[in-house]
Amino acid sequence: MLIAATLAILVVMILAIIRGVLGPTLYDRILAVNMFGTKTVLLISLLGFVMGRPEFLDIAMVYALINFVSVICILRYSDAFGFKPQEKDS
Amino acid sequence: METILSISSALCLLIGSFLCLSGGVGILRFPDFYTRMHAVGVTDTLAAAMILIGLMLQGPEWIAILKLIMILLMTLFISPTASHALAQAAIRNSLWPLIDTQQETAEEKSHRTPS
Amino acid sequence: MRHTISLSIGLLLFWLLNSGHYTLMILSLCVVSIVIVLTIVHKMDVVDHEAQPVHLSRKFPAYSLWLSKEIVLSNVTVVKHIWLGNESLSPTLTTLKASQITDMGKVIYASSITLTPGTIALDLVGDRIMVHSLLRDNITALESGEMDRRVSRLEAQC
The missing domain is CATH 1.10.287 (Helix Hairpins)
Incomplete structure (x- = not known):
């Protein structure tokens, strides 16, 4: 059952990557990255149990915090400068 | 006792995987950014909680259970903050959502027909 | 202290x-x-009642239990509509009024709206919260004001 859940999470991560590549706007891509990050936290803790090494939970916790900080950083940047549509040079 | 624990753990993991997959399908299927956000909300709240509870029922030592509870609380506190920041940035940079107008016109019609 | x-x-x-x-x-x-x-x-200078809301700790467990019940219910609805397809959606944008007095209460209310799938608080200016919801029913449920009342009661415990 652990392995099945791990596979399901991997499939969801692939779906999130597809949305990130397709995403019509920038915010879709940020959303996909955020979802990918939260799914990584779950994947790391599941893998720790699959391999029988619960020390992986520490890494999962650190990853949750890093993911949060990265999303907030991108959005603070957007507040400061704004994501203006790029003007075509040519 | 042992079997009850393992069965309920497997059940929680199964529900969690199903909810995760639904969220993944939703993020591909929904029409615009704001509706996709609701699909991500499903995978962030109940799916993560179900998978982590399933792991807690696997019967590791107590410190691992406490760490799992900590990860769960962190996810639940962090995810609304991140999605609110994302939605606010989107609406302030004037990305307008798709609004459902069909139902409204249908209601107006239904108001009009009896009168 | x-x-x-x-x-x-x-x-x-x-x-x-x-x-x-x-x-x-x-x-x-x-x-x-x-x-x-x-x-x-x-x-x-950030140690105050906002960073450490100890005055809420007595009433908070009951509120979080009620909130988790709401989260489970709305998760089921959203998952049902994911599999039903795009035609069953009715995305709506409205502005609600938050009746809380302190900033803390308003933030708790907006975060609870965002945490339940199906509704997202987009913007919070003064006491108006702009809410996007997946279904029209979600908005009517919020406008009935049960969550608002519960957050106000939680806040009044100071």
Whole structure:
């Protein structure tokens, strides 16, 4: 059952990557990255149990915090400068 | 006792995987950014909680259970903050959502027909 | 003072849970780092009732139980509509009024709206919350104001 859940999470991560590549706007891509990050936290803790090494939970916790900080950083940047549509040079 | 624990753990993991997959399908299927956000909300709240509870029922030592509870609380506190920041940035940079107008016109019609 | 004590207890528990080694060396490092964090936080002047909401702790468990029930229910609805397809959606954008007095209460209300799938608080200006919802029913449920009342009651426990 652990392995099945791990596979399901991997499939969801692939779906999130597809949305990130397709995403019509920038915010879709940020959303996909955020979802990918939260799914990584779950994947790391599941893998720790699959391999029988619960020390992986520490890494999962650190990853949750890093993911949060990265999303907030991108959005603070957007507040400061704004994501203006790029003007075509040519 | 042992079997009850393992069965309920497997059940929680199964529900969690199903909810995760639904969220993944939703993020591909929904029409615009704001509706996709609701699909991500499903995978962030109940799916993560179900998978982590399933792991807690696997019967590791107590410190691992406490760490799992900590990860769960962190996810639940962090995810609304991140999605609110994302939605606010989107609406302030004037990305307008798709609004459902069909139902409204249908209601107006239904108001009009009896009168 | 109350807030400083609660912050140091929280930091101590966090260290003890995460380290897993209980020798004298590690524990003294724990005390030193907590003192350093407390000094920095006092210089930043962020230890107050907003960073450490101890006055909410009596009423909070009951509210979080009710909120988790709401989260489960709305999750089921959203998942049902994911599999039903795009035609069953009716995305709506409205502005609600938050009846809470303090900033803390408003933030708790907006975060609860965002945490339940199907509704997202987009913007919070003054006492108006702009809400996007997946279904029209979600908005009518919010406008009936049960969550609003519960958050106000939680806030009134100061």
